[in-house]
Amino acid sequence: xxxxxxxxxxxxxxxxxxxxxxxxxxxxxxxxxxxxxxxxxxxxxxxxxxxxxxxxxxxxxxxxxxxxxxxxxxxxxxxxxxxxxxxxxxxxxxxxxxxxxxxxxxxxxxxxxxxxxxxxxxxxxxxxxxxxxxxxxxxxxxxxxxxxxxxxxxxxxxxxxxxxxxxxxxxxxxxxxxxxxxxxxxxxxxxxxxxxxxxxxxxxxxxxxxxxxxxxxxxxxxxxxxxxxxxxxxxxxxxxxxxxxxxxxxxxxxxxxxxxxxxxxxxxxxxxxxxxxxxxxxxxxxxxxxxxxxxxxxxxxxxxxxxxxxxxxxxxxxxxxxxxxxxxxxxxxxxxxxxxxxxxxxxxxxxxxxxxxxxxxxxxxxxxxxxxxxxxxxxxxxxxxxxxxxxxxxxxxxxxxxxxxxxxxxxxxxxxxxxxxxxxxxxxxxxxxxxxxxxxxxxxxxxxxxxxxx
Numbered sequence: 001x002x003x004x005x006x007x008x009x010x011x012x013x014x015x016x017x018x019x020x021x022x023x024x025x026x027x028x029x030x031x032x033x034x035x036x037x038x039x040x041x042x043x044x045x046x047x048x049x050x051x052x053x054x055x056x057x058x059x060x061x062x063x064x065x066x067x068x069x070x071x072x073x074x075x076x077x078x079x080x081x082x083x084x085x086x087x088x089x090x091x092x093x094x095x096x097x098x099x100x101x102x103x104x105x106x107x108x109x110x111x112x113x114x115x116x117x118x119x120x121x122x123x124x125x126x127x128x129x130x131x132x133x134x135x136x137x138x139x140x141x142x143x144x145x146x147x148x149x150x151x152x153x154x155x156x157x158x159x160x161x162x163x164x165x166x167x168x169x170x171x172x173x174x175x176x177x178x179x180x181x182x183x184x185x186x187x188x189x190x191x192x193x194x195x196x197x198x199x200x201x202x203x204x205x206x207x208x209x210x211x212x213x214x215x216x217x218x219x220x221x222x223x224x225x226x227x228x229x230x231x232x233x234x235x236x237x238x239x240x241x242x243x244x245x246x247x248x249x250x251x252x253x254x255x256x257x258x259x260x261x262x263x264x265x266x267x268x269x270x271x272x273x274x275x276x277x278x279x280x281x282x283x284x285x286x287x288x289x290x291x292x293x294x295x296x297x298x299x300x301x302x303x304x305x306x307x308x309x310x311x312x313x314x315x316x317x318x319x320x321x322x323x324x325x326x327x328x329x330x331x332x333x334x335x336x337x338x339x340x341x342x343x344x345x346x347x348x349x350x351x352x353x354x355x356x357x358x359x360x361x362x363x364x365x366x367x368x369x370x371x372x373x374x375x376x377x378x379x380x381x382x383x384x385x386x387x388x389x390x391x392x393x394x395x396x397x398x399x400x401x402x403x404x405x406x407x408x409x410x411x412x413x414x415x416x417x418x419x420x421x422x423x424x425x426x427x428x429x430x431x432x433x434x435x436x437x438x439x440x441x442x443x444x445x446x447x448x449x450x451x452x453x454x
Contacts, residue, residue: 012399204436
């Protein structure tokens with residue numbers, strides 16, 4: 001098998017072939033993307049019957065839609081006659097999908113309902129039931145996020161996410177605030193890098209932030225005292241690996257977990273500049289959060305980034321005026337990925353708050369944002385070396401703090417500052433810690449070595 005020996009978990013090494021080898025890439029489309037839960041969209045993107053969006057599962061185009069009965073369905077975007085795509089648009093509303101090749105027509109439940117010249121060409125003899133649009137055998141939802149899997153035997157989605165749901169509920173889904181609402185369409189952009197590098201960056205790499213994004217923080221600190229104080233407090237942040245020791249095998253990571261007490265004051269100051277409606281919401285928002293989680297000993301208010309294995313990355317914040325982002329890293333070849341980013345706001349927030357939150361996300365972490373362009377340049381240079389002859393022989397090092405996976409010395413100081421670390425699900429470590437990435441690649445290697453379904 002091509003992937004054998006590319007991940008050395010004992011030494012924290014990942015060899016270039018994991019990212020650049022064409023045979024490895026083809027294997028992982030089956031072994032990884034064929035046997036994990038993959039995000040296909042948020043239900044708020046398809047509120048009405050007939051609404052649809054398209055996405056990809058690995059390299060396979062799929063349609064997520066709301067059928068005539070109001071159910072969310074997912075279909076492979078392929079006509080079984082000659083294999084043409086039946087849906088050519090990113091989103092829309094329809095009663096049927098018509099293949100542009102020979103005109104076969106499918107309804108919102110995937111049934112073949114129209115065949116040109118059925119009586120004369122087929123003499124009325126065609127088993128339409130066998131030619132329905134193909135559906136993934138498993139489709140489940142969590143917090144409005146729809147996931148699908150090609151593996152009929154995969155564990156239920158909630159079990160797959162494991163204790164990661166503790167963080168999703170409090171810091172992303174936020175039911176007390178009405179839940180999540182996707183606004184607008186999506187941004188699409190290419191990154192000249194393997195999808196794993198992008199996902200592992202969101203899963204646990206805060207180490208790059210002071211260097212890679214130095215200019216961004218310099219600009220923002222000059223504009224906002226509250227922003228500067230939050231950045232300076234990152235030494236008191238944590239990250240969490242939802243991996244071994246926490247009930248699930250997956251290398252999911254939560255980066256820069258914080259309990260910033262200044263968030264409410266900062267949000268209130270921003271609201272006061274926007275008017276009474278914004279002020280009233282910030283006060284009500286804080287009240288709802290305190291009502292739901294105020295007695296929780298683990299006073300977690302925010303995280304900056306996370307990754308749900310394999311390729312769904314999350315941009316988050318505890319702040320009301322920074323929208324959340326969902327980014328999916330679609331594989332497009334060993335050294336090419338396509339990023340699809342959705343902007344997510346808190347559904348119950350007033351329009352003035354949502355608009356400010358959207359603007360903040362687009363300015364920072366988006367295709368043309370101040371942060372993402374920094375990352376693109378770094379990944380492009382790394383990928384150039386992955387394709388070179390001598391440079392590709394040197395492995396990537398993920399061995400920071402090896403041997404301190406379960407009890408890092410830095411944690412005691414955080415315990416002394418009233419962090420209830422033992423109350424946090426998962427494996428907890430300091431901000432600079434590469435356990436998240438090591439577990440990400442350990443699980444990837446396990447999937448690549450598996451002979452059957454996971």
